[in-house]
Every structure is written in C-alpha cells, then in structure tokens.
Amino acid sequence: MFFQLFWTYLKIGTFTLGGGYAMLPLIQREVVDRRGWIDEEEFLNMIALAQAAPGLIAVNSAIFIGWRVGGWKGVAGAVLGAVLPSFLIILMIAMVFRDWKDLPAVEAAFKGIRPAVVALIAAPLFKLAKAAKISWLTALIPVAAALLIWLGHVNPVWIIVTTIIATIIVVRIKN
Amino acid sequence: MIYLELFISFFKIGLFGFGGGMAIFSLIQMEVVSHGWLTPQEIVDIMAISQVTPGPIGINCATYVGYTIGGFWGSVLTTFALVLPSLVIMLSVCKAYFWLSRRFQGNPYFTETLRMLRFAVIGLIASAALMLMKPTTFIDPTSWIIFAAVAVLTILPELKKNKVTNLLSHPILLILLAGLAGYFIYL
Numbered sequence: 001m002f003f004q005l006f007w008t009y010l011k012i013g014t015f016t017l018g019g020g021y022a023m024l025p026l027i028q029r030e031v032v033d034r035r036g037w038i039d040e041e042e043f044l045n046m047i048a049l050a051q052a053a054p055g056l057i058a059v060n061s062a063i064f065i066g067w068r069v070g071g072w073k074g075v076a077g078a079v080l081g082a083v084l085p086s087f088l089i090i091l092m093i094a095m096v097f098r099d100w101k102d103l104p105a106v107e108a109a110f111k112g113i114r115p116a117v118v119a120l121i122a123a124p125l126f127k128l129a130k131a132a133k134i135s136w137l138t139a140l141i142p143v144a145a146a147l148l149i150w151l152g153h154v155n156p157v158w159i160i161v162t163t164i165i166a167t168i169i170v171v172r173i174k175n
Numbered sequence: 176m177i178y179l180e181l182f183i184s185f186f187k188i189g190l191f192g193f194g195g196g197m198a199i200f201s202l203i204q205m206e207v208v209s210h211g212w213l214t215p216q217e218i219v220d221i222m223a224i225s226q227v228t229p230g231p232i233g234i235n236c237a238t239y240v241g242y243t244i245g246g247f248w249g250s251v252l253t254t255f256a257l258v259l260p261s262l263v264i265m266l267s268v269c270k271a272y273f274w275l276s277r278r279f280q281g282n283p284y285f286t287e288t289l290r291m292l293r294f295a296v297i298g299l300i301a302s303a304a305l306m307l308m309k310p311t312t313f314i315d316p317t318s319w320i321i322f323a324a325v326a327v328l329t330i331l332p333e334l335k336k337n338k339v340t341n342l343l344s345h346p347i348l349l350i351l352l353a354g355l356a357g358y359f360i361y362l
Contacts, residue, residue: 044297093239
C-alpha cells in the first residue's frame with residue numbers, strides 16, 4: 001500500500017503545474033477512476049475537508065487518501081510522493097539552472113500549457129456536478145460560491161463555514 | 176540560530192495558511208521579507224519558478240527559500256516544517272470525518288451538510304478556473320483553441336466511452352501535448 005500510494009502521488013506531483021486545484025483533475029483520474037479508492041461523492045467531501053483545514057490542498061488530500069486507503073503507512077507514502085518531485089526539481093533549479101525559465105523553448109511550451117491547465121480544471125466540473133446529483137435549484141450554490149470567490153474575493157474557507165451553518169439551520173427549520 | 180528561525184517561520188505558515196498555495200504564498204512573502212532573507216525581486220522570481228515547475232506552489236517556495244538561506248538541510252527543514260501542521264490537523268480532521276460518517280450515518284444534519292458542501296466545492300473549483308482566465312494565461316486566440324481542444328478531449332469519455340477516448344482524456348498526456356503545441360506555435 002505504501003508503494004502504491006507513493007507511486008500514485010509521485011505521478012500527481014510530477015505532472016501538475018500550478019499546484020492545488022490544478023492537481024484535482026489528476027487526483028480524480030488516478031484515485032477515483034483508476035484505483036477506485038474513493039468514489040466521486042467522497043472525492044468532493046475530501047476537497048471540502050482539504051480546503052477547510054490549514055495547509056496545502058495537495059498535501060491535505062494526500063493525507064486524506066493515504067489515511068483512508070492505508071492508515072499511517074498510506075499517509076507516509078502519499079505525502080512523500082506528493083512532496084518529493086516538487087522538492088527535488090526546485091532543489092535542482094536552485095542549485096544549477098537559475099535562468100532556465102528564460103529559455104525561449106521553455107517559455108513557448110508554457111504558453112501552450114497554461115490554457116490547457118484551465119481547461120483541465122473546468123471540464124471535469126460537469127462530471128462532478130452529475131455525480132453530486134445537482135438540480136437547477138441546488139446549482140445556485142456552486143454558482144453563488146464561484147462568483148463570490150471570483151468577483152467578491154471571498155476566502156473559500158468562509159464559503160465552507162457558511163454552507164455548514166446554513167445547512168444546519170435549514171434542516172433544523174424543516175424538522 | 177538560522178535553522179530554528181526557518182523552522183518556526185515555515186511551521187507558522189503551514190499552521191495559519193488557509194486557502195491553499197496562492198494564499199500561503201502571501202504569508203511566505205511576509206515572513207521572508209520581514210526576516211530580510213530575500214529581496215522582493217527574488218520573491219517574484221520564486222513565484223515565477225513555482226508556477227512553471229510541477230507540484231504544490233507552497234512546497235516549491237519553501238524548498239527554494241530554505242535552500243537559499245540554509246543550503247540543502249535548510250530546504251529539507253522548511254519543507255518539513257510547512258507540512259508538519261497539516262499532518263497533525265488534517266489527520267485529526269480525517270479521523271473525525273470517518274468517525275462521524277459511521278456514527279451519524281443517516282443523520283439528516285450530517286448527510287445534508289455533506290451534500291451541500293459537495294455543491295459548494297464545485298463552486299470552489301469553478302472559481303479556481305475563472306481566476307486563471309486572464310490575459311497572462313490566454314495571450315491570443317490560439318490559447319482559446321488549446322483550451323477548447325483540451326476541454327473537449329476531457330469531456331469526450333462522458334459522451335462516448337471507449338479505449339481511445341479514455342486514453343486521449345488523460346491529464347498527463349494533455350499537458351504534454353499542450354506543451355508540445357506551445358513549443359511549435361510560439362517558438
């Protein structure tokens with residue numbers, strides 16, 4: 001289990017640019033679609049928890065999956081896998097190639113990669129919405145949340161806290 | 176004692192850093208500048224490097240700052256110090272979550288809260304995509320073509336599920352293809 005989780009998160013850590021949310025499509029692909037360690041519902045629960053707790057979303061998600069799948073050993077494997085590629089690459093850059101980002105070839109490749117990253121984050125939303133069994137009414141929640149964060153610069157933590165409190169009040173009134 | 180200072184600074188950043196990479200970056204900036212460890216210009220460089228290298232942005236920054244100030248062991252220390260609070264807090268959160276899901280299975284407060292949180296999280300992800308839709312990311316019409324092509328290939332297995340669409344929708348392959356496209360178009 002240690003090695004499976006280590007290998008999975010090593011792949012995720014090696015092939016995602018932009019951190020956090022850019023890692024989600026690959027985590028979904030590897031952990032939900034490929035390994036079947038958790039389903040789409042639990043994947044969304046995981047993101048809520050990873051976002052609500054302090055620290056890096058990628059590391060928090062590695063801790064969640066690691067603990068869920070393999071206990072302590074799983075956590076060690078997943079976290080090491082998530083951190084190691086980024087650590088080694090930055091170390092190499094800091095030691096040797098300080099100016100590599102100015103190479104025209106690297107710059108040109110990244111001009112192509114940046115819009116692709118945005119598409120990779122946006123496109124799986126439909127699948128996730130379907131998995132969450134969203135309706136026209138409940139679709140207002142993600143729309144409002146996205147607009148508040150995007151245009152209102154509201155911290156996502158407040159969205160999560162407000163959602164929890166609002167739901168408890170609504171359930172209370174209904175009963 | 177520089178190592179102790181580095182440890183305390185990055186432990187603090189990990190402990191109070193809510194909202195992931197970008198939010199954490201501003202904390203790193205404050206800590207590093209107030210200690211006089213790096214110049215503002217160096218910080219901009221770190222951000223640029225973090226964005227074009229794989230992995231979590233916070234880890235990239237911590238490793239770079241640690242190496243610049245304290246060499247190899249400095250970078251190990253800052254990275255470890257950044258992750259340590261997460262390990263403690265997120266593990267407690269996970270344990271609580273799994274315990275609650277067993278204990279309150281079918282409890283309307285618990286199941287409804289999780290259901291609503293799933294909707295909210297879809298909004299969080301959407302906002303992450305929206306915030307990246309800016310002129311520095313989408314520099315010309317070609318950017319939009321790349322965006323559309325990747326989006327279509329990602330959704331394709333939903334419409335027509337077979338081996339080919341499944342393979343072509345893999346994020347790693349799509350990133351490599353986009354990089355290759357960028358190389359040939361923009362160089």
